[in-house]
Amino acid sequence: MSSLADVDTHVREVLNIVNNPLASRRASDSVAQSWMRCLTEFHLDPGRFVMPPVLTQRELTERREAASDLIACSKLEMTTLYQQLADPELAVVLVDADGVIVHQVSSVPFGEAVAADGLRVGALWSEREAGTNGMGTCLIERDCIAVCQHEHFYPRYTSLTCSAAPIFDERGAVVGVLDVTSRSKLLQQHSLVLVGMSRQMIENRLIDARYRHANMIHFHSRPEFVGTLHAGKLAVSDEGIVLAASRSALFQLDLRSPGELCGKRIEEAFNATLEDMIARSIRGSFHPVTVYSAKANSRFFLTAQTPREAASNGTRILMNDTRAKPARKETRDATGTGRLDKLSHLEFGDPRMASQIQLAARVIQRKIPIILRGQTGTGKEVFANALHSISPNGSGAFVAVNCASLPENLIESELFGYRAGAFTGAQREGRRGKIVQANGGTLFLDEIGDMPLALQARLLRVLEEHEVTPLGAETTVKVDFQLISASHRNLIELVQNGIFREDLYYRLNGIEINLPPLRERADALALIGHILETESDDPPALSAEARQALLNYPWPGNIRQLRHVLQMAIALCDGNEIRCAHLPPEILSGAWARATSTAPSAAPAHLTDDAQMSALNAIQVKERETVLLLLDEHRWNVSNVAKVLGISRNTLYRKMHRLHIRLSHDSSSPHDA
Numbered sequence: 001m002s003s004l005a006d007v008d009t010h011v012r013e014v015l016n017i018v019n020n021p022l023a024s025r026r027a028s029d030s031v032a033q034s035w036m037r038c039l040t041e042f043h044l045d046p047g048r049f050v051m052p053p054v055l056t057q058r059e060l061t062e063r064r065e066a067a068s069d070l071i072a073c074s075k076l077e078m079t080t081l082y083q084q085l086a087d088p089e090l091a092v093v094l095v096d097a098d099g100v101i102v103h104q105v106s107s108v109p110f111g112e113a114v115a116a117d118g119l120r121v122g123a124l125w126s127e128r129e130a131g132t133n134g135m136g137t138c139l140i141e142r143d144c145i146a147v148c149q150h151e152h153f154y155p156r157y158t159s160l161t162c163s164a165a166p167i168f169d170e171r172g173a174v175v176g177v178l179d180v181t182s183r184s185k186l187l188q189q190h191s192l193v194l195v196g197m198s199r200q201m202i203e204n205r206l207i208d209a210r211y212r213h214a215n216m217i218h219f220h221s222r223p224e225f226v227g228t229l230h231a232g233k234l235a236v237s238d239e240g241i242v243l244a245a246s247r248s249a250l251f252q253l254d255l256r257s258p259g260e261l262c263g264k265r266i267e268e269a270f271n272a273t274l275e276d277m278i279a280r281s282i283r284g285s286f287h288p289v290t291v292y293s294a295k296a297n298s299r300f301f302l303t304a305q306t307p308r309e310a311a312s313n314g315t316r317i318l319m320n321d322t323r324a325k326p327a328r329k330e331t332r333d334a335t336g337t338g339r340l341d342k343l344s345h346l347e348f349g350d351p352r353m354a355s356q357i358q359l360a361a362r363v364i365q366r367k368i369p370i371i372l373r374g375q376t377g378t379g380k381e382v383f384a385n386a387l388h389s390i391s392p393n394g395s396g397a398f399v400a401v402n403c404a405s406l407p408e409n410l411i412e413s414e415l416f417g418y419r420a421g422a423f424t425g426a427q428r429e430g431r432r433g434k435i436v437q438a439n440g441g442t443l444f445l446d447e448i449g450d451m452p453l454a455l456q457a458r459l460l461r462v463l464e465e466h467e468v469t470p471l472g473a474e475t476t477v478k479v480d481f482q483l484i485s486a487s488h489r490n491l492i493e494l495v496q497n498g499i500f501r502e503d504l505y506y507r508l509n510g511i512e513i514n515l516p517p518l519r520e521r522a523d524a525l526a527l528i529g530h531i532l533e534t535e536s537d538d539p540p541a542l543s544a545e546a547r548q549a550l551l552n553y554p555w556p557g558n559i560r561q562l563r564h565v566l567q568m569a570i571a572l573c574d575g576n577e578i579r580c581a582h583l584p585p586e587i588l589s590g591a592w593a594r595a596t597s598t599a600p601s602a603a604p605a606h607l608t609d610d611a612q613m614s615a616l617n618a619i620q621v622k623e624r625e626t627v628l629l630l631l632d633e634h635r636w637n638v639s640n641v642a643k644v645l646g647i648s649r650n651t652l653y654r655k656m657h658r659l660h661i662r663l664s665h666d667s668s669s670p671h672d673a
Helices: 005-020 030-041 057-066 067-085 106-115 136-142 188-210 247-253 276-282 328-333 352-365 381-389 409-415 454-466 492-497 502-508 524-535 546-554 557-570 585-589 591-596 608-613 619-635 639-645 647-658
Strands: 090-096 101-106 143-149 161-168 174-182 215-220 234-235 242-245 289-292 299-305 370-373 398-402 442-446 482-487 513-514
Touching: 005 030, 030 136, 057 067, 057 101, 067 090, 067 101, 067 188, 067 482, 090 136, 101 106, 106 619, 136 143, 136 161, 161 188, 161 513, 188 234, 188 242, 215 247, 215 276, 234 247, 242 247, 247 591, 276 289, 276 299, 276 352, 352 370, 352 381, 352 513, 370 381, 370 557, 381 398, 381 442, 381 502, 398 409, 409 454, 454 502, 492 502, 524 546, 524 557, 546 585, 557 647, 619 639, 619 647
Parallel strands: 370 482, 370 513, 398 442, 442 482
Antiparallel strands: 090 101, 090 174, 143 161, 161 174, 215 234, 215 299, 234 242, 289 299
């Protein structure tokens, strides 16, 4: 305050609230009630200012750990809010349920200025300790509140304006307060609106973080509000039990507390099952679908999405049974068969891979479109084939199409087929396309990001209408298949660059499964042992040096390159142990790792240095060129080239080693993935 007279006036007005509650015309009802609490319950004296207590560093660390999920879900929103308000004379503050400041965003000068008044991380701003203030009073009122300058209990804070909103968890408990403290009175109403919106974002993030393994339903009575802050959010278990509900969801369903809905079946809220909601959302490309409330028969629009992340311990979200269940057993039970073996054989102990296998195994049962993301050679087609084997369409055909390997003028007829005489050179009897061949089975579109834009529109129509029209035909063919796509490219970036259709992306991306590169997998040694067993009837052992060399190599070609290396090592091994002498030079020297760390893209794998080339005679040079030509023609599929040459695969590996042909790791051959 500017003068002692102003201070005395403020103190008299606060004290007068006890004798004459109606006398204070400058204070709102909630502020007047807060002044009364400070005087009568907390026995504070507005004329004797006491700085808010500050926790020790150890106490603060414990507080921040206890509120770690709240802080993590609030940081981004607090920074965004600070940038939106664009005023260096303010601070965005987060307090926990007791009023302790656990995070703060402000300019350095303003932060230092208000720290002198006790507004700093670790300070306790409960109403009991700091009198009437935005954060402490909001915790008691459990509602959005603005405390403007003179409305503060202590005269020391009458230059500040606070706009605060309580943050509720999914149980309806206040877990903290988001506050904006500034020097500007004019900012009050504007900041209070933004604080309320940011609070809603934080509450939604808390549900997402705490129930990331649950299905999410977003709904509203108006379709344009689905997917916005105004939409209700429900977290639902696989069994259809509501686990959490946002306050907007409770409001729209005319419920007073989370307990009226949480723990009950989703059918008690809507006249549809979880499976029906998910299936309809997928068919509608996640545009809002119509449902009705179970009791009032009110109309709502919603989207339902499956979990984006599998449970890390391999368990499903159950309400009545919290015992951990292995992922393999769970999926067997879900499918009703023992067909999980093909998929479970891809798991060798890496947690990330196990998580993705678990997630994919759950999703495939609902015929949800899947996108596999992974670098070249991570085994995307093998993974897709394994998924097909446990899917409801597992008894049908698995049809794979590599969109990158087919010429643009052939991919249309390859996918959609054609009738007899549709074009010059067409087969007399016509041809069924890959999509029709996949009817009742699974269609795997590898390298989907390389599909021409014109064909993307035709594919989108097939996915929307579930029918295909062959080239030159006038009648359509009904189709029903499980769709799995794959790409090593970032499809979102392709959408942003205008070379991939956004509507097709959302049709394909029911869920995205990420296959980690080999160098990041914790089960590399187990994977090496598995490949040795599958490639040899009597698998050789690995010497300690060879094992360490394999583990140290970064594997830019991933599993495909590893398989090639081990196949050649088995072919060259003349005993019962693979030694360093049986491994390619780049594995031992680490030259590839150095090259890839300094160059934007790797050189072709078959290049070798001049010293090795000079050791070949003219006949060997010619032979080397012939083998390289055949390998390129067959996309480095060693088995196919061996058949063309009329020799065994092991003989070809020995020949490649003698001719200094390094193994290509950038082939797209599905047979070596």
